[in-house]
Amino acid sequence: MKRLRVLLVDDHSLVRAGVRALLGALPQVEEIIEASSGREAVELVRARAPDLVLMDIAMDDMDGLEATRMITAEQPEMRVIILSMHDTGDFFDQALRCGACGYLLKDAAVSELEMAIAAVMRGDVYLSPAVSRHLVGNMLSRDAPEVRAAGALTPRQTEILQLIGSGLGTKDIARKLDLSVKTVEAHRAQIMERLGVRDIANLLLEAARRGLITLGRS
Structure with missing residues (x-):
């Protein structure tokens, strides 16, 4: 750095x-x-x-x-x-x-x-x-039925989304899944498009609201 x-x-x-x-x-x-x-x-x-x-x-x-x-x-x-x-x-x-x-x-x-x-x-x-x-906790209590919806993500996209939610960066995810950085970035872009968000902060918010990740999980 x-x-x-x-x-x-x-x-x-x-x-x-x-x-x-x-x-x-x-x-x-x-x-x-x-x-x-x-x-x-x-x-x-x-x-x-x-x-x-x-x-x-x-x-x-x-x-x-x-x-x-x-x-x-x-x-x-x-x-x-x-x-x-x-x-x-x-x-x-x-x-x-x-x-x-x-x-x-x-x-x-x-x-x-x-x-x-x-x-x-x-x-x-x-x-x-x-x-x-x-x-x-606040998100889950606001709209429980919608939170349970998994969304239209592939298993690989769900896996990458969960790793993003756990705090891993792109390079770490690529190493963990034995993928190239560009592949992880492409998946991340598709995930953001499917969830209708444009940045990582709102990606985490929306994914948590839908029950796809739990923020703060190590």
Whole structure:
């Protein structure tokens, strides 16, 4: 992994100082930029082009969800991890739909922060285990009959989808199934087309809603 320029967004200076210290100890982090509001974060993404954004939710001026929506609308490839104290399902769902590719609780272990960064930078979605359990539980309770529908996926596509849901990246899936990376990518594109989604975050949401995967399963 290349060394990263990280934008840290939180309106509490003590929180930023703590997270900054953790980030500074990670070998893959080269530079840390700080913002104290969502609006400032949007401006700094435009001006400084970070590789990764760690975004709080509850902030004055512009909250983290709206800032994430604006950032990813302008730069769809930008990787945003929500770093929040909120552990309710509505926040998880909104964060992913706004374009975030990760959701990490502020009481997570230090090692989980490093895992989340590694996951999103290789193109995967990272959700804390507690987040995954809550999110899937809410989805299953909303529409049980539809969740049971398996969808029109082939056995191989279902297998690949389940591996994506377990957190494996494309190269890992290719090695595990003895397939080429291009073959896995082709299957993934077909899965997304059949489930009617355009990105990995919504692929996981839709697959979990249909009961095809359980997020957070190792």
